[in-house]
Structure formats: structure tokens, C-alpha cells
Amino acid sequence: MGTTASQLSKESLSEYQSNPFKERICQVFSTSEQKDGSLTFEDFLDLLSAFSDSATLEIKSHYAFRIFDFDDDGTLDCADLEKLVNCLTGETNDAKLSSTEMKQLISNILEESDIDKDGTVNLSEFQHVISRSPDFVSSFKIVL
Amino acid sequence: ALSTRDRIQAIRDLPMSFKEKKHIRWVSHKQIKMIRKSFSQTLKLWQGAMKSIGGKFGTSVLTYFVFLKWLLMFNIFSFLVNFGFVTIPLLVYKGLEILTGAGYFKYTVMYYGSYSNESLVGYNMQLAYFFTIAVYMVLCGISLIFSMAVNFKDNYVLADSASNSAWQLLCTWDFSVTNEKAVKQRRNNLCVQLKESLSEMAQQDLVIYQQCRVFIFSLHTVFIIIHYLYLFYVLQQATENDNWSLLEEAKTLLVPFVVSLINLVIPLFYSLFNKFEHYSTHRKQIYALLIRNVFLKMSILSVLCYYWMSKVPAKGSGWESMVGQSLYRLVLFDFLFLMLGSFFGEFLSNVIGTKLIPRMGVPEFDVARNVLELIYSQTLAWYEPYERYIRHFISSSSVSVSLTHNCQPPRRSGRAAQMQTIFIFLLFFPFFVGALSIVAYTAWSLTPSKSCGPFRGLNNSFSAVDVWIGDLKNITGSQWVVEIYNNVIRSEIFYFLITLIILVIIYILWQVTNGRKELIRRLRQQIVNEGKDKSFLLERLQDLQKSIPNKNTKQKKQKGVCCENYFMLTSLCM
Numbered sequence: 001m002g003t004t005a006s007q008l009s010k011e012s013l014s015e016y017q018s019n020p021f022k023e024r025i026c027q028v029f030s031t032s033e034q035k036d037g038s039l040t041f042e043d044f045l046d047l048l049s050a051f052s053d054s055a056t057l058e059i060k061s062h063y064a065f066r067i068f069d070f071d072d073d074g075t076l077d078c079a080d081l082e083k084l085v086n087c088l089t090g091e092t093n094d095a096k097l098s099s100t101e102m103k104q105l106i107s108n109i110l111e112e113s114d115i116d117k118d119g120t121v122n123l124s125e126f127q128h129v130i131s132r133s134p135d136f137v138s139s140f141k142i143v144l
Numbered sequence: 145a146l147s148t149r150d151r152i153q154a155i156r157d158l159p160m161s162f163k164e165k166k167h168i169r170w171v172s173h174k175q176i177k178m179i180r181k182s183f184s185q186t187l188k189l190w191q192g193a194m195k196s197i198g199g200k201f202g203t204s205v206l207t208y209f210v211f212l213k214w215l216l217m218f219n220i221f222s223f224l225v226n227f228g229f230v231t232i233p234l235l236v237y238k239g240l241e242i243l244t245g246a247g248y249f250k251y252t253v254m255y256y257g258s259y260s261n262e263s264l265v266g267y268n269m270q271l272a273y274f275f276t277i278a279v280y281m282v283l284c285g286i287s288l289i290f291s292m293a294v295n296f297k298d299n300y301v302l303a304d305s306a307s308n309s310a311w312q313l314l315c316t317w318d319f320s321v322t323n324e325k326a327v328k329q330r331r332n333n334l335c336v337q338l339k340e341s342l343s344e345m346a347q348q349d350l351v352i353y354q355q356c357r358v359f360i361f362s363l364h365t366v367f368i369i370i371h372y373l374y375l376f377y378v379l380q381q382a383t384e385n386d387n388w389s390l391l392e393e394a395k396t397l398l399v400p401f402v403v404s405l406i407n408l409v410i411p412l413f414y415s416l417f418n419k420f421e422h423y424s425t426h427r428k429q430i431y432a433l434l435i436r437n438v439f440l441k442m443s444i445l446s447v448l449c450y451y452w453m454s455k456v457p458a459k460g461s462g463w464e465s466m467v468g469q470s471l472y473r474l475v476l477f478d479f480l481f482l483m484l485g486s487f488f489g490e491f492l493s494n495v496i497g498t499k500l501i502p503r504m505g506v507p508e509f510d511v512a513r514n515v516l517e518l519i520y521s522q523t524l525a526w527y528e529p530y531e532r533y534i535r536h537f538i539s540s541s542s543v544s545v546s547l548t549h550n551c552q553p554p555r556r557s558g559r560a561a562q563m564q565t566i567f568i569f570l571l572f573f574p575f576f577v578g579a580l581s582i583v584a585y586t587a588w589s590l591t592p593s594k595s596c597g598p599f600r601g602l603n604n605s606f607s608a609v610d611v612w613i614g615d616l617k618n619i620t621g622s623q624w625v626v627e628i629y630n631n632v633i634r635s636e637i638f639y640f641l642i643t644l645i646i647l648v649i650i651y652i653l654w655q656v657t658n659g660r661k662e663l664i665r666r667l668r669q670q671i672v673n674e675g676k677d678k679s680f681l682l683e684r685l686q687d688l689q690k691s692i693p694n695k696n697t698k699q700k701k702q703k704g705v706c707c708e709n710y711f712m713l714t715s716l717c718m
Contacts, residue, residue: 018324089335104342109311116675135316
């Protein structure tokens with residue numbers, strides 16, 4: 001894998017090419033100045049440790065929040081949620097949601113998780129929703 | 145292996161510099177740690193296989209294998225207990241002559257009927273058997289209750305009540321899925337599920353499905369009645385005769401054959417019905433299938449038990465051996481049918497689905513049905529606890545092989561953690577309780593036969609304990625055991641008081657839970673109100689800041705108000 005000074009680019013993570021969040025994961029864990037999503041060895045270790053079995057719920061939900069926050073502004077607003085849904089559903093036309101369905105879905109999500117009713121989901125609200133879902137810890141996992 | 149102190153002393157005695165000694169200490173410590181870690185890694189069974197299954201099929205299918213592993217650990221523990229306390233003393237006493245003796249299976253030590261009722265040198269066989277079974281059942285019960293309680297707390301009480309809410313679907317994207325086709329399929333499935341959760345069912349479909357449902361329900365009852373009648377008929381036909389001709393032997397195989405056939409065919413019909421019926425959520429679909437299959441298996445087991453308990457002891461001597469033999473045959477056939485079912489059945493439907501009728505598609509892995517098979521075989525194990533362990537290994541590997549070759553992941557991903565709770569609950573409540581009551585009935589009411597079993601010559605199995613207590617009365621120094629036995633275990637008041645106390649505690653905890661729910665509701669309301677207050681104050685602040693440059697005369701007063709608002713705002717934010 002090279003010395004500790006070498007960088008891992010997004011393309012070489014071949015095992016996770018099929019993961020729909022591959023770019024976001026690389027962006028979140030990368031600490032390089034060029035912001036190109038390349039990972040050093042320590043970044044890679046951080047990634048594996050956050051996705052491992054022994055990471056706590058707080059760590060996982062913290063990183064999940066950062067991964068879902070596509071514009072890196074610290075909250076999940078409507079644009080972030082829309083990108084999230086598009087990422088998780090298919091790309092073909094019949095697998096996509098129409099715009100009315102999308103609006104309805106986003107308003108459902110906000111109604112359920114936005115506790116202070118400010119139109120966005122911040123980190124504590126996200127962690128509160130996650131804590132009520134018992135499947136999150138077992139599915140937010142990458143095992144080598 | 146030396147203790148740490150001795151190790152440090154040994155290192156200290158080496159003729160080397162201090163730096164090198166420190167290095168040696170560090171290296172040896174690391175080596176011990178690594179050995180310990182690699183040992184614990186090898187204990188984790190099937191980790192590679194489970195990872196690949198989780199990668200291709202997702203976590204809900206993985207729950208089946210997790211459950212299987214849990215059952216296997218359970219059974220290994222029970223095997224060790226039984227073997228250690230019952231079989232080993234017998235082997236030690238009798239030697240190996242029983243194993244190498246006559247060709248009949250019923251005389252081996254694995255077989256209940258041949259246990260001697262003598263007391264071996266200081267080791268009372270009757271008591272050993274009785275207490276081993278009792279302690280084992282109690283431990284099973286306690287561990288099941290604990291896992292049920294923990295699972296229930298995690299997955300039901302703390303979890304969200306809305307099963308199909310969009311956020312839950314999005315947050316539980318399975319990151320461990322690595323196969324490209326599987327990921328694509330999951331995305332499509334998720335899209336379909338999201339659309340379903342948004343849209344309502346059309347009114348006209350409701351009427352048709354309700355009519356279908358009534359029709360299918362009546363079909364179910366007809367099925368159950370038919371199989372009851374057939375089972376009774378078959379049992380009446382298969383009588384035990386003393387002349388051991390080949391035809392008689394073949395006849396005895398008829399009962400297990402019919403039972404396993406029913407077990408195989410009728411759940412397939414249920415799955416077929418399930419495809420036609422339309423359910424609002426995937427969970428309800430699984431639960432309906434599960435309930436029907438549970439009823440089927442419970443009815444089979446209860447008919448068999450009733451037959452054994454009521455008819456067989458009247459027939460004559462050695463009924464324990466006969467029951468044991470019937471159970472063994474039943475288990476063997478169950479196992480054979482399971483292997484046939486998983487290899488040929490699913491292989492055939494795979495072939496049919498891909499080559500002949502492509503529209504049907506590859507069969508889905510039906511988690512519910514397979515888990516129920518496991519629970520059923522576990523129940524049989526509680527009746528006759530020896531033959532299960534090898535079976536578990538073989539059946540699990542065959543199921544996983546057929547899974548990877550023949551099936552595709554289920555179309556709608558269920559709530560994995562909640563399904564795990566339901567499985568454990570099912571294992572406990574109908575099946576374990578049923579097995580426990582049958583064993584208790586056997587111990588308390590049935591007269592052991594005069595020629596076989598370790599309890600021969602007694603009125604019922606429980607009187608072994610009576611005899612022992614009677615013996616203890618004569619030994620001084622153990623009066624306290626007799627006292628406890630007479631006043632606690634045999635008195636009804638004790639159990640009554642305990643039940644009363646437990647009920648009171650449950651009621652108190654229930655009230656506390658209700659109070660906390662109300663508190664949560666009020667706190668949420670308070671958060672919403674404070675959010676509104678915050679935005680109101682921010683608006684006021686902005687208005688006042690806009691109006692300050694225009695009115696110079698009232699500047700001081702405005703500033704005062706402004707500062708007051710600002711302080712209120714910051715105190716609210718903190």
C-alpha cells in the first residue's frame with residue numbers, strides 16, 4: 001500500500017464501487033488540502049474504525065450525519081434530503097420518484113424528525129431519530 | 145505459562161542492559177496478547193461465510209443465520225450438561241460393553257430406556273437424571289426469558305412505532321452490501337417501498353382482496369381438519385406388535401413420513417396464498433405467514449404428544465423405549481425432508497424459474513419459513529436431547545449452500561432486529577412452554593414402566609426425590625434440606641406469595657412507564673415552544689435594530705430594550 005505519506009484516491013477503493021455513497025465517504029474522511037477526496041493511511045484507518053463493529057452509536061451517527069450532509073453546511077435541509085433520496089433510489093426513470101412524490105416524502109421526513117420546526121434537521125435531531133431505529137448500528141458497518 | 149510477577153522476575157535476572165530488558169518485556173506481553181486474540185477469533189464460527197451472506201442478501205436474511213448460531217451455542221451447552229452428568233458416570237460404571245454389545249440401537253447409552261436404576265457407588269442415577277433435566281430446563285427458561293426481555297427492550301420499546309416511515313427506510317441503508325447487482329436491486333426495492341409508503345391503496349382493490357381473504361381463510365381451516373383426520377387415521381393403523389417382521393417395521397415408518405410430508409407441503413401452500421393476498425406492510429405479511437405455520441406445527445406436535453401420552457402407556461411395558469424410538473424416527477425423517485427440500489426443491493424452482501417460466505423468477509429466501517423449521521427441530525430436541533448437534537451443522541451448511549445458488553434476496557427488506565425478537569419470543573412461548581409442560585406431565589403423572597428407564601419401580605418419576613428426602617431425614621446435619629423441602633417446595637402458599645409479589649412489582653413498573661411517556665410528550669412540546677420563542681425574539685431584535693438609526697432621540701431607551709431582549713435571547717439559547 002506504500003508508505004504513510006502515500007495517498008489513496010477514490011478510484012482505487014474498488015470493493016466499494018457499488019456503494020452509492022462512495023464519493024461522500026471519501027470526502028468526509030479525507031484530510032487533504034486539495035479537497036479531492038484522497039485518503040492517507042490514517043484517514044483510511046479512521047474510516048474503518050468508524051464503520052467497525054465496536055464503534056459506538058454516537059460515532060456512527062456523527063459520521064452518518066456528515067455523509068448525508070451533501071453541502072457540508074452542518075444541517076440537513078431540503079436539498080440535502082432530496083439528494084439523499086436520489087442517491088438511494090435507482091437512476092433509471094421508473095425507479096426515480098416524481099417531483100410531487102419527492103416533496104411529499106421530504107415533508108413527511110421533516111415532520112417526523114424536525115423537532116424545533118426550523119425546516120432543517122440538525123445533528124441532535126438526527127441522532128434522536130437514529131437512536132429510535134435499532135437496525136442502524138448493524139447496517140452502518142463495513143467488515144473487511 | 146508464568147504469572148506476570150514470575151515473568152518480570154525472570155526478565156530481571158537476565159544479564160542485559162535495562163533498555164533491552166524493557167524491550168523484551170514489551171515483546172513478550174504483545175505475544176501473549178496476540179495469542180489470546182487469535183484464539184478468540186477462531187472461536188467466532190463462520191465469520192467469513194456470514195460476511196459474504198450479509199454482503200449479498202442483507203441483514204434480514206443474516207438474522208436467520210445469527211439465530212441458528214445462537215441455537216447451536218444453546219444446544220452445545222445442553223449437550224455438555226447432559227453428557228457430563230448422566231452419560232459419563234454410566235459409561236464409567238458399565239464400561240464399554242453396552243456400546244459394543246447387541247446390535248439393537250435401543251441398548252446404547254444414548255438411549256433413555258437402558259439407563260440402570262441402581263445407584264452406582266455413591267452416585268444416585270435416578271436423582272442425577274431427574275435433577276439434570278430439571279436444572280437444564282430451568283436454565284433454558286431463564287436464558288430465553290432474559291434474551292427475550294433484552295431484545296424486547298431494544299427493539300420495541302425504544303424503537304419507533306411507525307414501521308414504514310420514510311426516515312427509517314433511508315437511515316437503515318445496508319452499508320455491508322458489496323455485490324453490485326445486490327446494491328442495484330436494493331435501490332429499486334427501496335424506491336418501490338418509498339412509493340408504497342406514500343400512496344394509499346385504491347378503494348376498489350380493497351373489496352376484492354377482502355373477499356379473497358375470507359375464501360382463503362376457509363381453505364385453511366379445511367386443510368387443518370383434513371390433516372388432523374389423516375394423522376389420526378395413520379396413528380391408529382400403525383400399531384406396535386411384538387413380532388418384528390419387515391412389514392411391521394415399514395409400517396412404523398409411516399407416521400414420521402406422513403408428518404414430515406405435511407410439514408413440507410402445507411407451508412408451501414401458505415406461501416402461495418401469501419403471494420395472492422395483499423398486505424399493507426411487509427411486516428404484516430410475514431406475521432400472517434408465521435402465525436399460520438406456527439399453528440400448523442403446534443397442532444402436529446400436540447396430536448403426536450396426545451397420542452404418546454395417552455395411548456402408549458396403556459399398551460404395556462417398556463413404553464419409554466417405544467416413545468424414544470418414535471421420536472428418533474420422526475427426527476430422522478424431518479432431517480431427510482429438510483435436506484431434500486433445500487437441495488432439490490429450491491434447485492428445481494430455480495431451474496423452472498430461469499429456464500422454463502422466466503416470469504416467475506428465482507425463488508426468494510423465505511426467512512420466516514426457515515426459522516420456523518429451526519424452532520420446530522429445536523422443540524423436538526427438548527423432548528429427546530441427544531441427536532441434534534451434528535444435524536445442526538449439516539443442515540445449516542446445506543441451507544447456506546442452497547441459498548447462495550438458488551435464491552435471490554427477499555423483495556422487501558423487513559425490520560431485521562424486530563424479527564429477531566419475534567423469533568426468540570416464538571421459540572419461548574408456544575414451543576418451550578409446550579415442551580416443558582409435556583416433560584412435567586411425564587415426570588409427575590405417568591407411571592414409569594417396570595422394565596426400562598432409570599425410574600423403574602417407582603410410582604412416578606418425582607418420587608425419586610421423595611425417597612431421597614426420606615433418606616436424608618435419618619442423617620443428622622442435613623435437617624435444613626428436609627425443612628426447606630417440606631415447607632417451601634411442597635407448600636402452595638409459597639408460590640402464591642411469590643406470584644402476588646411479582647404482580648405488584650409489574651404493576652408499579654407499568655405505572656412508572658406511563659408517567660415517563662407523559663413526561664416525554666410534555667418535554668417535546670416544550671422544545672417546540674422554545675423554538676417558537678427563539679424565532680419570535682430574533683424577529684423582534686431585527687426589527688429593533690432596523691429602527692434604531694432613524695430615531696436618535698429615543699436611542700437610549702431603545703438600546704435598553706434591545707439589550708434586555710438580547711440578554712433574554714442568549715439565556716434562552718444556553
